[in-house]
Amino acid sequence: MRAFFVTGTDTDAGKTAVTAGLLLALSRLGTEAFAVKPVQTGCTEKGGVPEAPDVAAWRAAGGRGEALFTFRVPCSPHLAARLEGARLEVSTLARACRECLSPGRVTLFEGAGGLYVPLNEEESMLDLMRELHLPVLLVVGNRLGCLNHALLSLDALDMAGLPVAGMVLCRTTPPSLADAGTSPEAEALILGDNAARLAEEGKKRGVPLLADIPYDASFSPADAACMDALAARLEGAARLLAQEEDHGEEEKERLAFDRAHLWHPYTSALNPLPVLDVAGASGARLLLADGRELVDGMSSWWCRVHGYGNRRLVQAVQRQAARLSHVMFGGLTHAPAVELGRRLLRLLPPGMEHIFLADSGSVAVEVAVKMAVQFHQSAGHGEKCRFAALRGAYHGDTLGAMSLCDPVTGMHTLFSGILPKQLFVERPSCRFHAPYDPSSFEPMERALRTHAHELAAVVVEPVVQGAGGMWFYHPSYLRDLRALCDELGILLIADEIATGFGRTGRMFACEWAGISPDIMCVGKALTGGMMTLSAVAATGRVAEGISRADAARGGGVFMHGPTFMGNPLACAAACASLDELCASPWQDRVQALEKRLAHGLEPCRSLPGVADVRVLGAIGVMEREEPVDVAAWQDFFTARGVWIRPFGYTVYVMPPFIASEEEVDTLTRAMVEAAASAAAHGGTPTRGE
Ligand SMILES: *Cc1c(COP(=O)(O)O)cnc(C)c1O
Numbered sequence: 001m002r003a004f005f006v007t008g009t010d011t012d013a014g015k016t017a018v019t020a021g022l023l024l025a026l027s028r029l030g031t032e033a034f035a036v037k038p039v040q041t042g043c044t045e046k047g048g049v050p051e052a053p054d055v056a057a058w059r060a061a062g063g064r065g066e067a068l069f070t071f072r073v074p075c076s077p078h079l080a081a082r083l084e085g086a087r088l089e090v091s092t093l094a095r096a097c098r099e100c101l102s103p104g105r106v107t108l109f110e111g112a113g114g115l116y117v118p119l120n121e122e123e124s125m126l127d128l129m130r131e132l133h134l135p136v137l138l139v140v141g142n143r144l145g146c147l148n149h150a151l152l153s154l155d156a157l158d159m160a161g162l163p164v165a166g167m168v169l170c171r172t173t174p175p176s177l178a179d180a181g182t183s184p185e186a187e188a189l190i191l192g193d194n195a196a197r198l199a200e201e202g203k204k205r206g207v208p209l210l211a212d213i214p215y216d217a218s219f220s221p222a223d224a225a226c227m228d229a230l231a232a233r234l235e236g237a238a239r240l241l242a243q244e245e246d247h248g249e250e251e252k253e254r255l256a257f258d259r260a261h262l263w264h265p266y267t268s269a270l271n272p273l274p275v276l277d278v279a280g281a282s283g284a285r286l287l288l289a290d291g292r293e294l295v296d297g298m299s300s301w302w303c304r305v306h307g308y309g310n311r312r313l314v315q316a317v318q319r320q321a322a323r324l325s326h327v328m329f330g331g332l333t334h335a336p337a338v339e340l341g342r343r344l345l346r347l348l349p350p351g352m353e354h355i356f357l358a359d360s361g362s363v364a365v366e367v368a369v370k371m372a373v374q375f376h377q378s379a380g381h382g383e384k385c386r387f388a389a390l391r392g393a394y395h396g397d398t399l400g401a402m403s404l405c406d407p408v409t410g411m412h413t414l415f416s417g418i419l420p421k422q423l424f425v426e427r428p429s430c431r432f433h434a435p436y437d438p439s440s441f442e443p444m445e446r447a448l449r450t451h452a453h454e455l456a457a458v459v460v461e462p463v464v465q466g467a468g469g470m471w472f473y474h475p476s477y478l479r480d481l482r483a484l485c486d487e488l489g490i491l492l493i494a495d496e497i498a499t500g501f502g503r504t505g506r507m508f509a510c511e512w513a514g515i516s517p518d519i520m521c522v523g524k525a526l527t528g529g530m531m532t533l534s535a536v537a538a539t540g541r542v543a544e545g546i547s548r549a550d551a552a553r554g555g556g557v558f559m560h561g562p563t564f565m566g567n568p569l570a571c572a573a574a575c576a577s578l579d580e581l582c583a584s585p586w587q588d589r590v591q592a593l594e595k596r597l598a599h600g601l602e603p604c605r606s607l608p609g610v611a612d613v614r615v616l617g618a619i620g621v622m623e624r625e626e627p628v629d630v631a632a633w634q635d636f637f638t639a640r641g642v643w644i645r646p647f648g649y650t651v652y653v654m655p656p657f658i659a660s661e662e663e664v665d666t667l668t669r670a671m672v673e674a675a676a677s678a679a680a681h682g683g684t685p686t687r688g689e
Helices: 015-028 053-060 077-083 090-099 125-132 146-159 184-205 224-233 235-242 248-261 311-323 335-347 361-378 438-454 475-488 540-547 568-583 586-606 630-639 661-680
Strands: 002-008 033-040 044-046 049-051 065-070 106-110 136-141 164-170 209-213 278-282 285-288 293-296 352-358 386-390 423-425 455-460 491-495 519-522 534-539 610-616 619-624 650-653
Touching (some): 015 164, 033 090, 125 146, 146 184, 335 534, 335 568, 352 540, 361 519, 361 540, 438 455
Parallel strands (some): 033 065, 136 164, 386 423, 491 519
Antiparallel strands (some): 285 293
C-alpha cells in the first residue's frame, strides 16, 4: 500500500500541477493512482454540489481524485471552516484519509499550503501529516528565497519524524518583471542555482531532488500537450512512488539478529520468548514494522501515561537536545534540574524538601536505602542497617533493590550468596475496597517491635504492589505503619515508582492514606516515559541527619553521584511531562478508565481459571489460578490487536491515560476473550477461533 503526502513550501508552489502530473505519469507506468485533498477551500457550487478546484484540475488532466472536507471561502482551512461554522480536527481528518487508502494503488494526499497552515487553533497540517505518518513529497516553488523555505520545511519534517521521499522544484510564476533590477539573465542564474543548491542540500539530508519543472505560460491541466510534457518530467518521481518497498526481508534480518544477540528482560539468551518489531507509536497505539497496530495496554511498564508522540514532550526533548543534552552535575547545575525540583516539590506530599536525581527506579531505591543507612550512621546508630519489606513487593533489579523484593518471585535463592538478608513481613491482607481490618497490621507490628534496634527503614510500595503481583491493599495500613515507624525510630521509605503521577487515582498513592514518608522514590512516569530518570525525595529531617558534619561518621555528605545525575534532557522531559499532567484532566481520565476497566473486566469474574478481578485507578487486573504461559497469552492478544504482557499469575492492563473508550474496550474485550479461550483450552488461550 503506497501512499504519500504532497506538501509545498507555500500556497502556490505548484502542488496541484505536480499531483496532476504524477497521476498521469503513474498511470503511464501502469500503476493505478488516486489523489485526495483532505481539505479544500475556495470551492464553487455546481448544481448544489461543491466543486473542489484542485480535484477539477486533476480530473481535467485525466487523473482521479476527491476532496474530503470542502469550504467555499478561498483562505486558510481554519478560517474557511470557522466562517462556515465548522471545525476541522486532525483525528477526524486522519480517519477520513485512512479510509481512502487502498492496497492496489498509489494514493497521493495533497495538503493545503505549507506545513504550518492551521487547521484549527491548536493543530496544523503538519499535525495531520504526523498522524498519517506517510512519506512526504515536498514541492518547492522555484523563486528567490525558496532555498530558505525548502530547508526550513525539511527541518520541520525532520523534527516531526516524517520521512521525505523527495523534492520537486517547480516554477509557477512568470519571470519576475515585477522584481525591478533583476535582469532575465540574473533571474535565470538564481533559478538555476536554486536547483543546484537544493539538489546538494537534499543529498546531505538523503532527500533526492526528483524533478525541476520550468515555467510554462500556457500551462493548463486540460491541455494534453502540457500534461504530456509535465508527466514526462515527473516520470522518475513517479517510478520512485510506484516502487513497492518490501521491508519484510529487512525486518526478518533484524529479528534474527535480535534473537541471536540481544538480551531481552527475563528471557533466555539462547531460546528467548518471541519479540515484536515496533516501528513507531502514536497516542495509545504501537505501530509494528509489519504494518499492524496494537492498542497499548501496558503504557510501556507504567511509564507512558501521556501515550506516544505527545507534542509537548517531544518538543521539550528536541529543544533541550539542541541546547544542552548533558553536563555533569558535580559542581554544575542547570535550569531543567532546578525547574524539575520546583515542580516536584509542589506536587510531592508535604514535608519532602530535598531531591536527589538518579537514573532509574532501581537506582532510586539504592539511593533511598543508602540515605536511610547514612541517616542512622550519622546519629551514631551504625547497627541500624537492615530493612523491612513486604512479601509480594517489587523494588527493582539491582542488588540492594532486589534484596527488598519478594524472596520467592524476586529469585533470592539465585543470589543468596550476595544479597543482604532483609526482614520480610507478609503482604497486607486487608484489601483496598474492604473495611479496614486493624489485625492485618499485626504481622508488621510484631516484626518491627522485635527488630527495631537493627532496622534502618521499612520499604513499601504504597497501596499498590505492582510487579510482585498487582495487589491493592488498604490505605489505613500505611497510617498504622507511619505511626509505628515514628514510635520506633524507623524510617519509612515509600517506593512510588509505579504508583506515582496519578496511576492509582491520586497523584501519589501515599495520598490515599494522607501520610508522608521520610524518603520517597519516583521514576517510571516521571518523564512520561520519554527516557529514564528517577528522583528520591527526602524530608528536611533526613537530609539534616545525613548532613550532620561529623568526619568520623561519613563527613556529612551523601555518598552517591551517578555520571548522568540530573541529566538535562531527562529533566526537561520530566518538566514537560509534569506540565502536561497538571494541565490535563488526569483525575477525570483515571476515574473514567477505572469505571471502564471495571465494567469491561467484569465478565472475567465468572470464568473458570480466574482467581480474582480487581481494578484501581487506571489498573485492571485478572489474577489467574495457574501461572500464565506468557508466549501463548501474548500471541493471543497480539492477534486481537492489543499489547498485553502478563506475568506470573496476573494478566493486567494499565493503559495510557489518554486511551479512548474504544481503545480501553478493545483491551478488556481481548482479556475477556482470552480468559474464555483459556477456560475452553485447559488454561491457555488458543488463537484462531
Ligand atoms: C519498576 C519499579 C522499580 C524499578 O525501576 P527501574 O526503572 O525498572 O529500575 C522499582 N520499584 C517499583 C515499585 C517499580 O515498579
